[in-house]
Amino acid sequence: MTELLELDRLSVRFLLGQRATVRAVTDATLRLRPGRVLALVGESGCGKSVLAAALLGLLPGNAQVRGKAVLRGGIELLSAPEAVLARQVRGRLIGLVPQSASTHLTPVRTARSQLVETIRALGAATGADQLAERVGLNPADLDRYPHELSGGMAQRVALALALVADPQVILADEPTTGLDRPLVHRTVDLLAEAATDDRAVLLITHDLAAARRVATDVAVMYASRIVEAGPAEEVLTDPWHPYTAGLLAALPDGGFRPIPGHPPMLTELDRIEQEWGCVFCQRCPEVPGFAPCTGDPELREHGDRWVAAHPPC
Template sequence: MTDQGRLRVRDLNVGFRVPGATVRAVNDASFEVRQGRCLALVGESGCGKSVLAHALLGLLPANASVSGQAWLEHGGGEPVELVGASQAVLAGRVRGRAIGLIPQSPATHLTPVRTARAQLQEVIRELGSPATADDLAARYGLRPHELDRYPHELSGGMAQRVANAIALAGDPWLVLADEPTSGLDRPLVDRAMATLRELCDEGRAVLLITHDLRAAEQVADDLAVMYAGRLVESGPAAEVLGRPRHPYTAGLVAAQPDREFVPIPGMPPELTRLPRGCAFRPRCGRHTERCATSPPVDGGVACHHPLEDRHA
């Protein structure tokens, strides 16, 4: 892959209408990911990461409302605007062709009464791919006979590799990996991250959705931290994890088993009742009255009282 493509997202908002309230799942998210690089989107469960990913593919339920812009740019052609795109455009030009999705809990996304081979072959036919099921199996670490198993006969690692093969069957240049390490033990997590890194090194772009900072650190070039639906810090992964500036990011890093292993006090807010201003304010030891107003993004961090500037 030699064409330089990128995904550009600007001011993306996603809400869900529920009886008596609106779930504000994603708020003014802006980022980009380029070919040859991995952007890891990290944060606690329920902060809106997977909702953002599904919004890009038009895979949200009918009660969802989406605004903002998201462009796919590749090959020098006209960019594809994902927000508001028809299902015909998404199915015919985007899903599986430009963007491959590795879903959370792959085994549960496979049809239980069909073999892995049958499901992979169906995707190959639908996308018009020249690849064969056996070729894809070998590429992603499966032996041909393992494709003839049903999902319940696959180990967690094998189900993950089947999901990888399905996601890459159409040779997409952007791979969206939504919590691909859920339910895997550490050696399988390491292998999954190594596969994503290989995809970047081949020239693909990877958007990794994860709550596992160790996994993100293994593969990510860039990192964006989400809290209560908003991106609160972003930048080169090594800098964000090595010298975090947002108190929430610092808390995530400190909570890791190989660090202080101290959890962030309190609980995330309900997305139907976000506090005024900075949503992290009720859990933050640095908050002041100023934090009742929403902080702008300045230097990659949305905080009125950021920690020491890593560039100082």
């Protein structure tokens, strides 16, 4: 297996008693290869962070999970017992860079004490100062408390924590939330530097500009499904799916043209697909008069690039 991480039809549903079922992730299939930055992009609420939580075994008790997610070496993440995830995966094979790093850190302890504790717990050979320098942080800043760190500093501490055990995969879940544009650039540039010959980055973001800056590959997610995936340069310059085209059109260089309407509720996806054929067609500029989807029913695929069939998108 050349991939560091291989997802095959990963699906997650949340049961809300007798009231409803949230279809958070549907049949996600991805390949993460060494030296690559795969950006999983889409509007907030489409299921990106749920996918990340599934990989780390951090879903709540009402989650139903199916499919496979296999790390190089053979660990199947979705069926692995908690002992394996805690002792072999989290922090060791998969390093997490969380959303809002400053609130992720313990507020009453210095950054150094938290980094040293992580080094000790994972049995790593590197030192705290070495890790700080590796992520472009002055070692003296490690002696500050989280509230004394800027957003960019806190994010670098979070990246240093993720790199302690030199994991195969860096999973960055919305790591640029709340940062201004210069700090966004610095953060994603650091993540891109972490994608070496034996390591890869899965960057989960709603910031398409940040993804465009560093991603080698892109997967576009809408209403729980990945609707398009492939090399970043191709997907972001010649989108095949109307949703991808709409995201690009909403950027400044795309003319600030937002996609009309709102994403559907994840509790309504089964009904929408039954009635309309495609969960995007009610927002799709290619569908006249909000008619049921009549898109190409065949999966379009070429090399490493593909777009979801219609229906459903």
